[in-house]
Amino acid sequence: MADDRPEVTLGVVSGRRRQGKTYLLRALAQAAGGFFFEAVQGTEAESLRMLGADLAAHLGAPAPLSFGDWDEALAALLDLGSGQPHTVIIDEFPYLADASPSLPSLLRRALDRRGPSQGAGSRVRLLLCGSAMSVMGRLLAGNAPLRGRAGLELVLSPFGFAESARFWGLHDPHLAVLVHAVVGGTPAYRRQFVRDDAPASLDDFDDWVARAVLNPDRPLMREARYLLAEESDIRDPALYHSVLAAVANGNARWGAIAAYIGRKSSDIAHPLNVLEDCGLIIKDEDAFRSGRARYRITEPLITFYEAIMRPRWADLEAGLGGQVWADSRQQFSSAVAGPHFESVCRDFARARGREMFGRAAGIVAAGTVSDPARRSQIEVDVAVLGPAVPGEPRRVISLGEAKWGDTMGLRHLGRLRRARDLLAAGGFDTSETVLACYAGAGFDAELRAAAGPEVLLADLAAIYA
Ligand SMILES: Nc1ncnc2c1ncn2[C@@H]1O[C@H](COP(=O)(O)OP(=O)(O)OP(=O)(O)O)[C@@H](O)[C@H]1O
Numbered sequence: 015m016a017d018d019r020p021e022v023t024l025g026v027v028s029g030r031r032r033q034g035k036t037y038l039l040r041a042l043a044q045a046a047g048g049f050f051f052e053a054v055q056g057t058e059a060e061s062l063r064m065l066g067a068d069l070a071a072h073l074g075a076p077a078p079l080s081f082g083d084w085d086e087a088l089a090a091l092l093d094l095g096s097g098q099p100h101t102v103i104i105d106e107f108p109y110l111a112d113a114s115p116s117l118p119s120l121l122r123r124a125l126d127r128r129g130p131s132q133g134a135g136s137r138v139r140l141l142l143c144g145s146a147m148s149v150m151g152r153l154l155a156g157n158a159p160l161r162g163r164a165g166l167e168l169v170l171s172p173f174g175f176a177e178s179a180r181f182w183g184l185h186d187p188h189l190a191v192l193v194h195a196v197v198g199g200t201p202a203y204r205r206q207f208v209r210d211d212a213p214a215s216l217d218d219f220d221d222w223v224a225r226a227v228l229n230p231d232r233p234l235m236r237e238a239r240y241l242l243a244e245e246s247d248i249r250d251p252a253l254y255h256s257v258l259a260a261v262a263n264g265n266a267r268w269g270a271i272a273a274y275i276g277r278k279s280s281d282i283a284h285p286l287n288v289l290e291d292c293g294l295i296i297k298d299e300d301a302f303r304s305g306r307a308r309y310r311i312t313e314p315l316i317t318f319y320e321a322i323m324r325p326r327w328a329d330l331e332a333g334l335g336g337q338v339w340a341d342s343r344q345q346f347s348s349a350v351a352g353p354h355f356e357s358v359c360r361d362f363a364r365a366r367g368r369e370m371f372g373r374a375a376g377i378v379a380a381g382t383v384s385d386p387a388r389r390s391q392i393e394v395d396v397a398v399l400g401p402a403v404p405g406e407p408r409r410v411i412s413l414g415e416a417k418w419g420d421t422m423g424l425r426h427l428g429r430l431r432r433a434r435d436l437l438a439a440g441g442f443d444t445s446e447t448v449l450a451c452y453a454g455a456g457f458d459a460e461l462r463a464a465a466g467p468e469v470l471l472a473d474l475a476a477i478y479a
């Protein structure tokens with residue numbers, strides 16, 4: 015915002031619900047003495063009336079301003095920046111655009127008219143904010159009216175695993191992984207949703223899940239459902255929940271998802287696309303083979319809901335959270351915590367790859383290596399590849415295995431060696447590949463003895479260091 019350009023500037027801030035967009039933008043407006051307007055769902059006339067009232071308050075005018083249409087309102091907003099820069103923030107912009115579909119193009123025209131060469135220049139720093147990800151994405155895409163007008167496109171993401179641990183005040187990394195596997199990195203889930211109730215220690219974790227998450231009196235219990243219900247592009251939530259349940263239960267590939275929910279592959283293309291646009295799932299390419307993407311749920315709470323809560327919803331509504339949790343520990347370890355730890359390890363390798371492996375990573379992803387001689391496949395949880403260089407074999411920087419529950423030993427290392435040899439035979443450059451073991455439950459003595467420049471061991475203390 016401390017941008018002294020002479021003309022009006024436009025920025026777009028988006029992000030899924032409850033990531034702290036309003037929190038940060040309000041703070042920004044306050045610090046900059048700017049104007050902050052939070053739109054609501056309503057008709058155009060009502061929105062204009064609210065804007066007139068808020069703007070009058072901001073200007074200290076005695077009576078609300080009255081706007082006949084958006085052209086007038088936009089002109090008044092841009093007037094705030096005549097002469098000197100002024101921050102103007104419109105939160106929940108998609109509500110306004112829903113009621114007035116021409117608003118983006120009216121805004122574009124207003125911006126163009128108030129450019130520096132037009133005489134009536136405005137130095138407003140306008141920020142549009144919204145959480146309907148699909149709408150915000152469309153605002154700037156393709157031939158949308160505001161395309162090419164925004165100098166800032168900020169997507170506010172949840173906290174990463176390490177920031178989350180700090181935000182929740184968790185010092186035990188084991189507990190931090192478990193909590194992150196349930197609630198992820200959405201700040202509001204610690205504040206309003208559980209009223210700052212964080213597990214006091216690892217021993218308190220089971221009780222915390224029962225009292226803070228699987229408790230019908232706490233909003234967190236229904237949150238995963240609301241996340242889906244809030245997406246305007248989702249018309250048939252049942253199908254979407256089935257798709258998410260398939261992914262949460264370990265079906266990552268297109269065909270497996272379709273088989274799990276009993277539909278033809280072609281029937282799930284649309285729900286997968288919509289879920290991807292909303293930022294609820296993400297498609298990762300396989301590290302070693304193109305065209306074999308796997309889908310992953312981005313929001314841990316949704317995985318937790320689909321794997322643990324949805325199958326026992328009636329019991330949860332009846333207040334039997336403690337019992338449901340006692341019955342679900344095994345499912346939690348295998349469907350939730352284990353896969354979550356793998357993704358934490360990939361995030362860790364992405365963030366710290368350069369210091370761990372001594373070179374920049376191109377991509378970090380899971381990958382499948384086929385082992386024709388043994389008629390099997392080796393799943394590599396954390397594959398780190400160098401950037402693709404035309405004409406050169408792809409460099410494999412690291413092959414890693416992540417284990418949450420079991421102590422790691424030489425057999426895990428053996429699988430990585432086998433994968434490395436198969437990749438070398440398949441044309442990859444494995445001359446300096448580091449084999450990495452990421453452990454939630456530690457390493458046995460033999461594996462510890464094997465550590466060295468070629469074999470890297472990362473335990474939870476290292477991952478959270
Ligand atoms: N950086 C932060 N530090 C501490 N608390 C935060 C932070 N960001 C958000 N919060 C907490 O999360 C709550 C929700 O944030 P906020 O309402 O700003 O989210 P939002 O992205 O605007 O969501 P929505 O799309 O639903 O409007 C805040 O009220 C605040 O308690």
Ligand SMILES: [Mg+2]
Pocket residue numbers: 035036037105
């Ligand atoms: Mg908000």
